[in-house]
Every structure is written in C-alpha cells, then in structure tokens.
Amino acid sequence: MRIDIEPDSSTAPYEQVKLQILDQVRNGRLIAGTKLPTVRALAEQLGLAANTVAKSYRELEALGAIETRGRLGSFVAATGDASEGAAARAATEYVATVRGLGLSDDLARSLVEAAIRGA
Known part of the structure; x- marks a missing residue:
C-alpha cells in the first residue's frame, strides 16, 4: 500500500x-x-x-x-468501498427532506447542482 x-x-x-x-x-x-x-x-x-x-x-x-x-x-471490508451506498442513502434522505419542506423536485435538483458547483 x-x-x-x-x-x-x-x-x-x-x-x-x-x-x-x-x-x-x-x-x-x-x-x-x-x-x-x-x-x-x-x-x-x-x-x-x-x-x-x-x-x-x-x-x-x-x-x-x-x-x-x-x-x-x-x-x-468484504464489501470494499461502501461510499456509493452511503451517498445513495444521503440522496434519499435529501429528497425526503426537500419534499417535506414542500419544495419541487426541480428546485431540489438546482440546489444540488449549485452545491456541486460551489464545492
């Protein structure tokens, strides 16, 4: 290594x-x-x-x-890199939170894209 x-x-x-x-x-x-x-x-x-x-x-x-x-x-670990699964769970939680706030899916997407650009 x-x-x-x-x-x-x-x-x-x-x-x-x-x-x-x-x-x-x-x-x-x-x-x-x-x-x-x-x-x-x-x-x-x-x-x-x-x-x-x-x-x-x-x-x-x-x-x-x-x-x-x-x-x-x-x-x-036997599963190796589990970060993709963790990211999928985080994305699911994000969608649930955004929808719970009454925001549209389009706005949720634009927020993610803005966060990616800003990172």
Missing part, C-alpha cells in the same frame, strides 16, 4: 490518507480482506501523528470501506 502525503496541500493529512486508501480499494489495488498497517506503523511510515491516521481509519470504517477486528487489526 502506497500513500503519499503532500504537506503543502490544502487537503488535511487525515483526508489525504483516507482518500488514497479509498482510491486503492476502488481500483482493486487493495482487495477485500487485505490487512492494513497498524495505525502506529502507518503514522511512523508517513511521518504523521498516530491520531491523524486513527481519524482516517475511523472515517473509512464509518464508510464501510474497512473493518477493525479488535487486536487482529484493520482490514479492507
């Missing part, structure tokens, strides 16, 4: 770690069941604080991309 941290990037180091691991899962370079380095080992390798890597791992676990098995360590 290769991760490169760009110290001058506007993206926080924990986010860089998370995004690069997700990319490797999505591209099949990290397959389900692959054991990830320990938090301390990866932090040392990257020259980061252990809490920085731990935050990345927690967010990856929340996305369903990795799973922690206690003392055995962290592994790429």
Whole structure:
C-alpha cells in the first residue's frame, strides 16, 4: 500500500490518507480482506501523528470501506468501498427532506447542482 502525503496541500493529512486508501480499494489495488498497517506503523511510515491516521481509519470504517477486528487489526471490508451506498442513502434522505419542506423536485435538483458547483 502506497500513500503519499503532500504537506503543502490544502487537503488535511487525515483526508489525504483516507482518500488514497479509498482510491486503492476502488481500483482493486487493495482487495477485500487485505490487512492494513497498524495505525502506529502507518503514522511512523508517513511521518504523521498516530491520531491523524486513527481519524482516517475511523472515517473509512464509518464508510464501510474497512473493518477493525479488535487486536487482529484493520482490514479492507468484504464489501470494499461502501461510499456509493452511503451517498445513495444521503440522496434519499435529501429528497425526503426537500419534499417535506414542500419544495419541487426541480428546485431540489438546482440546489444540488449549485452545491456541486460551489464545492
């Protein structure tokens, strides 16, 4: 597993770690069941604080991309990258919220498009 941290990037180091691991899962370079380095080992390798890597791992676990098995360590989850499913659930919740506010689907679409452009 290769991760490169760009110290001058506007993206926080924990986010860089998370995004690069997700990319490797999505591209099949990290397959389900692959054991990830320990938090301390990866932090040392990257020259980061252990809490920085731990935050990345927690967010990856929340996305369903990795799973922690206690003392055995962290592994790429059997489902791999579950972010598409999480995005679909968020979209469904958004639609329910917008409709609950009595707004039109066209307005909901334009709000999403504006948010994407602004991101």
